[in-house]
Amino acid sequence: MSLAAEPFEMLKNGSKRLELRLFDEKRKAVSFGDVIIFSKLPDKNECVSVKVTGLLKARTFEDITRIVDPSCLGYPKAEPGFLAERMRRYYSSEEETANGVLGIKVCLLDG
Secondary structure, eight states: EOOOOOOOHHHHHTOOOEEEOOOHHHHOOOOOOOEEEETTTTTOOEEEEEEEEEEESSSSSHHHHHHGGGOOOOOOOOOOOHHOOOOOOOOHHHHHHHEEEEEEEEEEEOO
């Protein structure tokens, strides 16, 4: 999976432990214990590997950001509305409504 530079760096330094995505066909294949390799956009030359430690499904980004600690997303003082709005950079409200959303809890792999 690919990540923009800011969330990639937060994931890499351990301050981001939950990745939000659409619950589309690709994400329906994600399971507890899977290893995911995230590549940093735009060039995808830098990567970080994580292990899936949990999955949270919700109807909307607003819903999921209300039930998780914002520090898990790398923004310790953020309000749910702010976090949900940030996801609009990547996904439209139509995509969100059609698919639902998924929170992928992760931990960094050594090496």
